[in-house]
Amino acid sequence: MKKITVGFWIAALIMAAGWSSSLAEDIKGKFYFGGNLAVLVTTDNIRSNAALIISPLGNDGAPFTGDKGEIVSCDTSNLNVFCDPRPDNLISRQTQLQQTMKFDGHIGYGLTSNFSIQLDTGYYKGDVTNFDVFTTKVVPFRAPNSMDPCASSQVPPAGFMPGESCEFFSAKVKNESQPIKAGQVTEIPLLVNGIVRFRKDSNFNPYIGAGIGYLFTGLNESPSVPQLNTRLEKLHLTTITDEFGPNFGKVLTTPDSDGNAIFNYPASVKVDQGFEWQVVGGGEYFFNDRLSLVFDARYVVSGQQVTISMNGQDQINLTSFTEDLFRPDGSLKIYISSDTPPNPVIDPNVSSNRFKCDFKTSPPPNDYNGDGKLDACYGGSGFVDPKERIVVQGGRIRLSNFNFGFGIRFHF
Secondary structure: OHHHHHHHHHHHHHHHHOOOOOOOOOOEOOEEEEEEEEEEEEOOOEOOOOOOEEOOEOOOOOOOOOOOOEOOOOOOOOOOOEEOOOOHHHHHOOEEEOOEEEEEEEEEEEOOOOEEEEEEEEEEEEEEEOEEEEEEEEEEEOOOOOOOHHHHOOOOOOOOOOOOOOEEOEEEEEEEEOOEOOEEEEEEEEEEEEEEEOOOOOOEEEEEEEEEEEEEEEEEEOOHHHHHHHHHHHOEEEEEEOOOHHHHOOEOOOOOOOOOOOOOOOEEEEEOOEEEEEEEEEEEEEOOOOEEEEEEEEEEEEOOEEEEEEOOEOEEEEEEEOHHHEOOOOOEOEEEOOOOOOOOEEEOOEEEEEOOOEOOOEOOOEOOOOOOOOEEEEOOOOOOOOEEEEEEEOEEEEOOEEEEEEEEEEEO
């Protein structure tokens, strides 16, 4: 069926064109219109900061020379060094506008045998991919034990699932790379061009041109963006900084050791619209004086851009208590065996007096704060501070692009 349909349209075009073997007709005083199927390749993207390191440069003040005093590796214990929390190999993952097909349409009029005025338009729709979200967190962990009440209970305590342990004597570091789709961009350009033709008496006419016009845009934000914001709003945050960390960058909120730092940096995505200009080159092969095949290449320069930001920030680094410690309602599910956050305070006026768990006197599962929910306990020799670090990186993608396409053109 598909082959029959394609054959029908080819036959219809040939008949409409009045097929002949004549050479190209002079375009002076003639109108033409046509369409191209093209590939749009945006020339810009958001480069990942995953390999970012800020450290002393040494005596010569130049990076990566190996001179005395220079530090070229990440040492998180050194306050003079800051490294992006993400693995360096993520630098190859870039936030970009999808390279996909677009449709171009045009209509023109030949003012002379070699020069024509042409009006271009088109339609493009593509995703903004790899909006970078990365999480590294310390998760309390112990393999399920058949003697453990949380592992053996037929009806697990509130907040736990069958097979979960109630006693945690160690932890593991878990990295989660979570790039999301930021949205879908629509572009409809409208440009006026001047086109200069060569070899007007031949079947094949090379041409060049330039034009200026306006780019109309639209954006459909992905549901993943508000879902990300909901997640970040529920975190028990201790600090929020920009991409350069607390010692070299900007602290964006008042730190809070209890995990109550205020989150005011929701992610948002927008796209501009405005003027743009282009240069055009290509060739047109005439089958006859009515129908031609067109190859078209364009470079479009646009000042418009897709912007992914977090309340004006291109990147935010968040530190919080590990999400796995808490129930969906925000209450603490896994207590610490010491008087430290995130354990809730008993008396709001005495921050050092907190509810805590004890493996010996009150083994889990137990209701450690009297809220009617059974809790787990984390501590012991393998204790690692249960913190979570999240990197959310946005930025700007300029809409300048290359277009490459083929199409047909009718002359009348």
